[in-house]
Amino acid sequence: MDVELLAAPFDPLQSLTAWQASLRVRRPCIGAAEAHFIGRVRPVAADGAPLEALEIEHYPGMTERQIAAISQALALDYGVAAVLVRHRVGRLKPDEPIVVVAVTADRRGPALHCCQELLERLKHEAPFWKREWVNGCGNWVAGNTPL
């Protein structure tokens, strides 16, 4: 379980590189199956206007706790070996990474399905709120984009 909220821009592939290295410290073979998801800021707001920035608010303490609880529960359910979550907070520009989720397991089914469900549960159960900034005005996003 490797969960962190980040206040500054990050490179998901560097997070994955560091995570893989940390897994190799514990055992020579990391899982035979590894699934990742990277989410980035869309260049347009919900109404189609060009987006200036996306602001992400969270509930310090609860957000980290919820992500850790969800990750732990799913890792157990799916029998996966390791889980990584990095999630941005603060003000992001279009195309900046928001989230990376990664799961390593012995088989592709658990890796892929756990990664997908973890992402979905983060979106609905981890306290984050997005505000889209367009022409200097901020609008809170109501809920999530469809799958």
Added chain:
Amino acid sequence: MDVELLAAPFDPLQSLTAWQASLRVRRPCIGAAEAHFIGRVRPVAADGAPLEALEIEHYPGMTERQIAAISQALALDYGVAAVLVRHRVGRLKPDEPIVVVAVTADRRGPALHCCQELLERLKHEAPFWKREWVNGCGNWVAGNTPL
């Protein structure tokens, strides 16, 4: 569509880094949703014995053509922006990467589902044959591991 067979060991995260850079040449924002899968050699053979090496045979010409055809068809079906496939051939040691599949799209659903189906179709429709080497003896693997 970015498909390549590799005869030597490779680092999937470096393949992903190069692929992302190549996508950014064409447009400032690569997709808001990106899904990856990495498959590696298991340290044990199908019968549980420690594996010395995994040999992967292919059908030069047909294998590349099949992967490109599958990728193109799925990219169209799911409406995704870009697809990457790297697949090893030759003799691999335990833990070495076999395959990386990556899909970038505007939404998480198409990215995740296309990545998963592409992997499944590669496993069943791209001509690759695996031989497990244990104690100097090679055994052809009959079909795929379950999902």
Added chain:
Amino acid sequence: MKSGELRVRLFAGLREEAGWQERSLAHQSGITPAAAWMLLNLGGTAPPATVRVAINHEFAALDTPLANGDEVAFLPPISGG
């Protein structure tokens, strides 16, 4: 926070509508998040159905009795990931 108090927190759109992000409230026996919402005049007789409640960083029901020193938060619809 003094003993005998509850802490109430608001986030995102709820915070901006109310014009504050954190208040304390006297603890009374049997007080619930629903009662705290009314006592703080947060609008109507109850939170909208889309608002979720957390007590001490865990999701909870609107009618959970609050203990002395609890932190109760009202959370507008979540949009993470």
Added chain:
Amino acid sequence: MKSGELRVRLFAGLREEAGWQERSLAHQSGITPAAAWMLLNLGGTAPPATVRVAINHEFAALDTPLANGDEVAFLPPISGG
């Protein structure tokens, strides 16, 4: 390969059982992959049900008529990815 010939290729376990990986065969009008399998004595009267056929790098049916110069391949069960 000379004109009037077919090329036949075997892979993996099939190649090792037969002891060769590539042969040419005279093209005859109406010849199919199934007939080529018999003519080359690859075992039984037809390939096992798990063996797939490719003609010129595309999957094809066992009874597809082969054209002059075609490359036909017999593929044991695939295990990629």
